[in-house]
Amino acid sequence: MAINNAHPSVKQFARKSQLLRIFRKLKPMFFFLAGLVLFPQFMSAQWNATIGAQSQDLGRQGLAFLPNEIWIHAGDSITWTMVPAEPHTVTFLTAGQVIPPFTEGCPGFSSGSATFDGTTCATSPLLFQGEKFSVVFPRAGNFKLICLIHRNMTGTMHVLEPPESLPHDQAFYDRVAQEQSKALLADEDASALKHQHPENGVMVGNGEIVATGGGYHSVSVMRFGDPEITVHAGDTVEWTNEDPITPHTVTFGTEPQDPVPPSSNVTVDADNARHGVLNSPSDSVHSGFIQSAPQDRIGLEQAPSGITRFRVTFRKPGIYPYICALHDVLGMKGKVIVLP
Ligand SMILES: [Cu+2]
Numbered sequence: 001m002a003i004n005n006a007h008p009s010v011k012q013f014a015r016k017s018q019l020l021r022i023f024r025k026l027k028p029m030f031f032f033l034a035g036l037v038l039f040p041q042f043m044s045a046q047w048n049a050t051i052g053a054q055s056q057d058l059g060r061q062g063l064a065f066l067p068n069e070i071w072i073h074a075g076d077s078i079t080w081t082m083v084p085a086e087p088h089t090v091t092f093l094t095a096g097q098v099i100p101p102f103t104e105g106c107p108g109f110s111s112g113s114a115t116f117d118g119t120t121c122a123t124s125p126l127l128f129q130g131e132k133f134s135v136v137f138p139r140a141g142n143f144k145l146i147c148l149i150h151r152n153m154t155g156t157m158h159v160l161e162p163p164e165s166l167p168h169d170q171a172f173y174d175r176v177a178q179e180q181s182k183a184l185l186a187d188e189d190a191s192a193l194k195h196q197h198p199e200n201g202v203m204v205g206n207g208e209i210v211a212t213g214g215g216y217h218s219v220s221v222m223r224f225g226d227p228e229i230t231v232h233a234g235d236t237v238e239w240t241n242e243d244p245i246t247p248h249t250v251t252f253g254t255e256p257q258d259p260v261p262p263s264s265n266v267t268v269d270a271d272n273a274r275h276g277v278l279n280s281p282s283d284s285v286h287s288g289f290i291q292s293a294p295q296d297r298i299g300l301e302q303a304p305s306g307i308t309r310f311r312v313t314f315r316k317p318g319i320y321p322y323i324c325a326l327h328d329v330l331g332m333k334g335k336v337i338v339l340p
Pocket of ligand 1: 205222247248249324325326327328332
């Protein structure tokens, strides 16, 4: 039928049915767009954040969720990407849950992604450089984020109901992450040079805790202050950990299976410092964890003072290499040269 020559009502009908056909074709798209306008909660967003920062020589580690405070809508997800060589976890415990050891998870681990609404804990396994972990937050709430390995590495995720507006966009968080990462790595207070040490004294790491509105960051210098020190036979060298949280070890010879306790040939001096004696460069001695005391909290039993010092007396000349059993992969190694 030639529509142009047809009766007006026939033309109208043809146009209507044409429109109807177009509408039918576009109907799914139309309802989808209308749905997004009327119910924005169905349009879940995906946010990005990073974990950790490090200096080029790996010696300075920013132990931090960057940024550590993010506002999102219920239904949104956040993907964390690992920057440093030092491993971390992305962990959301339930309110009041006792922090479990990282080897056990909370208990167990989610691989790749998890959902967290505050009722059941969720944790990634140890995450290594370049790995990602995503968490979907289906319900509104304010949720604390922790790393199971590092104390004072915390954050807060604010999950809001969709009618509430979000204060920041992804570009803001990217900028904050970059600035905080730079600030942590540039922190001058966490510097070996600022601290005075007695003769034959070696600093074993150093660090600082930084608070933000969302929680804590910390920076740790994973290095021996004087990586090479020269003494004489009969001298004693003293190592002191000045990091507020990170444990380190001073390990000569064979590395023990469990790095936490000292080796059996270590005694304790009157001032609570651990002490070992080496008769030859082929002997082994291990400090165990030397670490500052955990932070005290009112209402909880006070923590005992930390065991932060380790001394070694060198009986014979020689070259004595040593490592921190926890951070040697980051380059935390030293050497004692013992002259006659
Ligand atoms: Cu260490």
